[in-house]
Amino acid sequence: MTEERVPGIAAEFDDRAGPGNPGPPGIFPHSVASDRTAGLVMPGPVVLDESTAGLGAGFDEYGLDGGVSRGQVATVVRRFLRDPMAMIGLVTFLLLLIGSIVVGEFWHYSYVSITNTLNAPPSWAHPFGTNSIGGDMFAQVMKGTLQDIEISLLVAVMAVVLGVAVGAPAGFYGGKVDSALMRFVDLILVIPVLVVLIVLANIVAKETNNWFWLAIIIGALSWTYIARLVRADFLTLRERDFIEASRALGASDRRLILRHMLPNAIGPIIVNATITVAAAIVLESTLSFLGLGIQPPNVSLGLLISNGQDSGTTEWWLLVIPVIFLLVLILAVFFIGDGLQRALDPKKNRVRA
Amino acid sequence: MTDSTISVDDLHVDFSSGDGVVHAVRGISFSIAPEEVLGIVGESGSGKSVTALAAMGLLPKNAKVTGSIRYQGQELLGLKEKQLSGIRGKSIAMVFQDPLTSLNPVYTVGWQIAEAVRAHQDVSKDTARQEAIRLLKLVGIPDADNRVDNYPHEFSGGMRQRVVIAVAMANDPTVILADEPTTALDVTVQAQVLSTLKTALDETKASLLLITHDLGVIAGLADRVLVMYAGRPVEVGSVEQIFYAPSMPYTHGLLGSLPRVDSDGTEKLRQIPGSPPVMVGDRVGCPFAPRCPMRATICEEQEPELRPVTFRQPTGQDSANGMVGEEVQPVPYDIPGGVHLSACHFADEVAAMPTASMFPDSSADHETVLP
Numbered sequence: 001m002t003e004e005r006v007p008g009i010a011a012e013f014d015d016r017a018g019p020g021n022p023g024p025p026g027i028f029p030h031s032v033a034s035d036r037t038a039g040l041v042m043p044g045p046v047v048l049d050e051s052t053a054g055l056g057a058g059f060d061e062y063g064l065d066g067g068v069s070r071g072q073v074a075t076v077v078r079r080f081l082r083d084p085m086a087m088i089g090l091v092t093f094l095l096l097l098i099g100s101i102v103v104g105e106f107w108h109y110s111y112v113s114i115t116n117t118l119n120a121p122p123s124w125a126h127p128f129g130t131n132s133i134g135g136d137m138f139a140q141v142m143k144g145t146l147q148d149i150e151i152s153l154l155v156a157v158m159a160v161v162l163g164v165a166v167g168a169p170a171g172f173y174g175g176k177v178d179s180a181l182m183r184f185v186d187l188i189l190v191i192p193v194l195v196v197l198i199v200l201a202n203i204v205a206k207e208t209n210n211w212f213w214l215a216i217i218i219g220a221l222s223w224t225y226i227a228r229l230v231r232a233d234f235l236t237l238r239e240r241d242f243i244e245a246s247r248a249l250g251a252s253d254r255r256l257i258l259r260h261m262l263p264n265a266i267g268p269i270i271v272n273a274t275i276t277v278a279a280a281i282v283l284e285s286t287l288s289f290l291g292l293g294i295q296p297p298n299v300s301l302g303l304l305i306s307n308g309q310d311s312g313t314t315e316w317w318l319l320v321i322p323v324i325f326l327l328v329l330i331l332a333v334f335f336i337g338d339g340l341q342r343a344l345d346p347k348k349n350r351v352r353a
Numbered sequence: 354m355t356d357s358t359i360s361v362d363d364l365h366v367d368f369s370s371g372d373g374v375v376h377a378v379r380g381i382s383f384s385i386a387p388e389e390v391l392g393i394v395g396e397s398g399s400g401k402s403v404t405a406l407a408a409m410g411l412l413p414k415n416a417k418v419t420g421s422i423r424y425q426g427q428e429l430l431g432l433k434e435k436q437l438s439g440i441r442g443k444s445i446a447m448v449f450q451d452p453l454t455s456l457n458p459v460y461t462v463g464w465q466i467a468e469a470v471r472a473h474q475d476v477s478k479d480t481a482r483q484e485a486i487r488l489l490k491l492v493g494i495p496d497a498d499n500r501v502d503n504y505p506h507e508f509s510g511g512m513r514q515r516v517v518i519a520v521a522m523a524n525d526p527t528v529i530l531a532d533e534p535t536t537a538l539d540v541t542v543q544a545q546v547l548s549t550l551k552t553a554l555d556e557t558k559a560s561l562l563l564i565t566h567d568l569g570v571i572a573g574l575a576d577r578v579l580v581m582y583a584g585r586p587v588e589v590g591s592v593e594q595i596f597y598a599p600s601m602p603y604t605h606g607l608l609g610s611l612p613r614v615d616s617d618g619t620e621k622l623r624q625i626p627g628s629p630p631v632m633v634g635d636r637v638g639c640p641f642a643p644r645c646p647m648r649a650t651i652c653e654e655q656e657p658e659l660r661p662v663t664f665r666q667p668t669g670q671d672s673a674n675g676m677v678g679e680e681v682q683p684v685p686y687d688i689p690g691g692v693h694l695s696a697c698h699f700a701d702e703v704a705a706m707p708t709a710s711m712f713p714d715s716s717a718d719h720e721t722v723l724p
Contacts, residue, residue: 072461175414241454248409248449249442249469249520252435259468263459346459346504 079343086339092332096325100146109136111143112297119315129317131307137317144301145325147294148281151215152333155280156273158219163226164269168257170227171234182231185224193221194286201292211294214287218280226272233265267341274337278330285326301326358560359408359445359528360384364420366403366412366584373633377403379584380420385528390554390561392575392592394568394607398629400584401564402450405530408562409447410437425527443473446521446559448550450533452514456505462489462516463501469523488519491556492549511542515549522553529553530562535570547574568611572596577691580604583630583640586659590693600662600695600704602645605711623712639698646711651698659694662704 080086109115115126115134122129128137170181197217204213237243238261246260285302287293294300301322308318366378378400385391393401406412408422410429422429424444429437441447449455457465466488467481476484482501489497492515505513514534521529534550535543547570554561563575571578571592578595580588580603588601599605609623627644630636639645642652697703703711 072464241449241451242457244411245447245449245455245517245520246457247411247441248447250438250440250472252438260457264457266459344459347506 076343080339083339083342085335086343089332089335089337089339092328093336096145096329096332097149100142100149103139103142104146107136107139107142109139111135111139111299113139119311121315122317128321129315131315131318132311137304137321140299140304141301141322141325144299144304144322145329147211147298147300148284148302148326148329151211151218151284151300152277152280154212154215155219155222156277158216159223159226159276160269160273162219162223163272164230164262166223167227167230168234168262171231172238172253172257172261174235174238178231182228185227188221189224191221193283196221197283197287198290198292201287211298211300214284214293215280218283222276222279222283226269226276229268229272230265233268234261237261237264263344266344270337270341270344274333277333281326281330301329356386357384358387358425359562360421360423361404361408362421362423364404364407364422365418366400366407367417368413369415369417370633375632376584376635377416377632378407381579381581381584381586383579383586383589385560385562387527388554388558388560389577390563390575392563392565392571392578393581394565394571394578395581396566396629398632399581401566401581402532404581405447405532405562405564408530409441409445410434439473442469442526443524444526445528445530446524446526448514448517448521448529448531448534451537452510452517453537455517456513458505461502461504462508465505466501466516466520466523469520473524484523485519488522489516491522491552492516492519493545493552494519509542510538511545514538514542514546518546518549518553522557525557526559528562529557529559530564532564533566534563535567536565543570550574568607580607584632585640585696586694587641587696588694589659590662590695591691594662594693598662598693598704600693600700601641601697602647602703602711603641605703605706606644609712625712639696646713647699647703649698655698657696657698657700659696660700662693662695662700 080090104110109126113136115130115136117126117130118134119132120126120130126136126138128141130136131140166181166185170178170185200217201214204217234257243256243260246256251260281302284293284300285305288300288303289306294303296303304322305319305326308315308322312319361384362382364378364381365376368375368377381400381404383391393404395401403412403416407416407418408429410432412418418430420430424440429440432440456462460468463482463485466485467478470476470481470484471478474481486497486501489501494500494512494515500508505516508516514537518534531550535546538546550561551574553559561574563570565571575592577589577591579586580595580601582601582603588595588599588604595604596608599608603625606623606625610625612622625644630640630643637656638653639648639656642648645652693704695704
C-alpha cells in the first residue's frame, strides 16, 4: 500500500531528539536509549586494499584539471605494473616495437635488400630464411611488424577519438542530437567497408603509396562500433544518480561528459579499442592480399602472409613466421587492453572485508 | 520576501505521458526562513521529490513547470543552465536519496569533495584537499587523513551518505535540499546520518528542506512540516501542531500507522485503506476522499483549500461518522508555532479528535479496499 517505514520508528525518534531539536514530548517520550548516537563513531570497514591505503602522503597534488588526481594515476600505473598478464603483453609489445626499430636500423639487410640466396630456410645468415627473389625475411617481417603497429595504433586512436566524439554527445543529450548522430553512424555502418576501402585505397593509397593515408581510411570507417558503444553506455550513465548529483553541484555538460561519464565508460572503450587494433591489422592484411593495401616494396605482415600462403607447404617459413608475429602482436595488444581495464577499474582488486 | 532563503509560490509541475498529462505537483507554496528546517512528508508519488528537483532545475525536459521558485528574491524558474550552475552546489546544495549511487565510483571521495570545493571557489588543489579532509572529519569519518584517498565502494552506506553530506557542505550553502537522505539506509545508521545532517546545519547555518516519508525523521529534525498528498500540500504546521493536533485525516492516518512509545502495547497499528490516486487527468473533489472515513458529499464535489485551523470542540461521536453537527463554541487554538493550515472541509473537527483514532485498526490480513 504505502511505503511508510514502520518498524523501529519509536526508537529512532529518541535518537534524533537532540538538544536543539527535541522531539514532540509525550508522543515519543525520552525513554528509549537516549544519547545513543552522541558518542557513536562508526568504525571504518577493514580495508585490506593496500593499493589505496597510504598513498595520500606521497601524492598530495590534487588534480582537477588533469581529470584524476596524481594519486589515482599512480594507483592505476602500479596496478598495471603488478598485473602479470598485462606485463607479459606490455613487454612483448615493447620487444616487438623496439626490436623492429632496431632491426630496421642495424640489421645488415634491409627489407628492400635482395640477396643471391633464394628460398633458403632459416639459417644464421638469414634467421627467418629468404623468399623466392632472395629477400631477407627477418628484415621484412620486422619491417612488416613495425608497419602494422603504426597502422593499427593510428586506426585505434582515430576510432576512439571519433567514436567518443560522436557517441558521447549522442548518448548524453539524447533526443534529436542522438537521432541525427546515430543516423549518420548507421549510414557509415551500412556502407560495405571493403568496397569503400578498395575504391579509396586504390585512389589514395596507391597514388601516394603512404601507409598513413591507408590508416586514415581504415580509421574513418572503424569508429562506428565505438560510437554506438559509447552512446549506449552514456545513455545508462546519464540516468545515474551521481551524474545528477554532479549537476546539482553546478557541473557543466562538458565537465559531466569528460570528467564524470567518460571515466566510467573507459572499460568497454579500451576493450573495443584493442579489438579495433586487431581488426585494423586484419583489414590491412585483406587489402594487401587484394593488392590494394601496403604496396611493395613496402611490406606489412598481411602482405607477407598473403605472399607466403602459396608456398606454405614447401617454404613454410614464408607463411608461419609472419603469422606467428601477427598473432603475438594481436595477443599482446589484447593483454595490454585487458590489463588497462583491470587497472582502471577501482573495484577490480578490492578485498572484501 | 528577502527574509526567506527559498520561497516557492504556487508551483505546478506537469509531465506529459502516454496516458495523458500527469499532474505531479498541483500548486504548492512554502518558504523557508534562514536556519529553519522544513520537512515535507507524504507517500510515494505525492510530489515531494519533484518539488525539490524543480527547485534545482533538474527536472527532465518533458516537465512543464509553472509558478515561482525564488532564492533570496531571485527567480530560479526560467534561469539559463549557466546561471543555474552558479547557484547549484554553491547556494543550494542537494543530498540525494541513495548514497550507493550518488557518488562517482571511479573517483576517490576526496577528489569528489575537492571537486565540489573547486567548482565554486578559487582555491589551490592542496587547499581543496585539506578542506576535503576537514569536511570528512566534520561528518565523522574516522581516520579522514587516509580515508580521503579511498573510493566510494570502500565505504559503508552510512559513511557514503556522510560523504554526500560533506559534498553538500563544501561551499557553505544557504539551503540544503535533502531528498529522502535516510531512506536507503538501515534504521541504526539512519540516526547517525541524521545527526551528521544536524552537524552540517550547525556548521553551515543553512536552512534545510527535508523530504521524507518517514515521520520519525521529521519529528527529530524539522521545525515545520508540510504534508503532501496527491501533489498538493494538505497540512502545514509546526512539528507540535502536526503531531498533537493533526487536522487532516491523511495526517491522522500517517500517525496512526506508526508504533508509539507511550502506548500500552495493546493498540494495533492502523492503516489507511486504499491507495494513492492516479495523477493523470483532471479530478473533482478532495483527492483523499475515497480513502477517508470522514468523507461527506462536499468532499466529492469540492477540493478543499488550505485554511487556518481554528480548533473547535468536537460535536460528539457524529463527527467521526462524517456528520457535521451543530455549530459549537470555538476554542482558541492553543498550540504555538505559527499558522496551522489544513486542506480539509472538516479540519476543525479532525483537529479535535484524538490522534490517529479515526482509522479502523484492521490488520493487513483483513484489508478492506475501498472503491
